[in-house]
Amino acid sequence: MKHKHKWIGIGAGVLGFFLGMLSLALRGLFNQIQIEQVLYTSFGLIAIVGVISLALAVYYLRKGREAYVIYQTVEEEEANEKAYVSAYRFLDYGTVASNILMIAMLCCLVIVTSPVIENVYLFIFSLVLMFFSFAVANYCVRTIFLIRQYKLSIFSTPKEVLSFLNSYDEGEKQAEMENAYLTLFRLNQIILPALYILLFVLSTILQETQLVALLILIVIHLYINIDQLRKTKRYFK
Structure with missing residues (x-):
């Protein structure tokens, strides 16, 4: 274990050295890059992440609801247990995707407020993404209530989340x-x-x-x- 920690320290030092050398080598290149290009590229990448997370959130939350309905209706023990596990797993996947969608939406809103960005279509896209992110968050909260039988708000407080955690087995x-x-x-x-x-x-x-x-x-x-x-x-x- 001591040797492992030693090699981790050496690796971190070597990595830091190469990063320092790389930053010096790329200094001239980055001076030629305009901030406008960086912002537009970042917006495009974040927008793609937002759209993908939107689709995944809706898909997994819907699958979670379908699995829960099967769990409620099927009497065969093995199928019932499988549906139960699937409902909770899909709910967790959908919750993570919903959170990523919210992050992407906030990032897009921050970028479009930059004075460098003067594209009205990006601003409209950000507002549309904000609408969908809140709609998905509401759908996620209602799905949590359906599957876990616990009512959360979209903007839950730490106290509410702790109480929600205590409802777990x-x-x-x-x-x-x-x-x-x-x-x-x-x-x-x-x-x-x-x-x-x-x-x-x-x-x-x-x-x-x-x-x-x-x-x-x-x-x-x-x-x-x-x-x-x-x-x-x-x-x-």
Whole structure:
């Protein structure tokens, strides 16, 4: 295990060195790229993600409803169990796709508000995507109520989500908690530190410190760690 950690450290150092060299090599190339091109390209990619996630969300939520109807009507035990598992699995897939759709919609709205973007069709597309994202979110909430028999709002509060988690059975609750802990660990120890390196590379390439992005990253990183004190205070009374 010690050797494994040693090689991870060496690999991270080598990767950082090559990223630094790459940023210096690409500095001249990025100086020739216009911000307008970057924004239009980003909008196009995000729009594609939004449309795909919209289709997937509707598809999986509908499949979840169909599987739940089968679970309610079929009496044969094996088919009943299979439909039950499928309903919950499709619901989770649809929920993830709905969340990605919401993210894509917000990104599109942020991009079209840039003074560089002067295309009214992109603005209209963003509004249409916003309408569909809220419609899908409402459909998702109603599907959750149908399958899990728990009523959530589109803009659920942390307290509501915690109460929703407590409605799970013990096995699923344990799986959710393990996944949440691993996600938090990866964010704190891997993803966010990697973003610091990425900001360093971008600052080197663009010859300008990405101050706003750095401040946002620091706030998120600090929040994740300081928020752990609430758990400590609540559990170790």
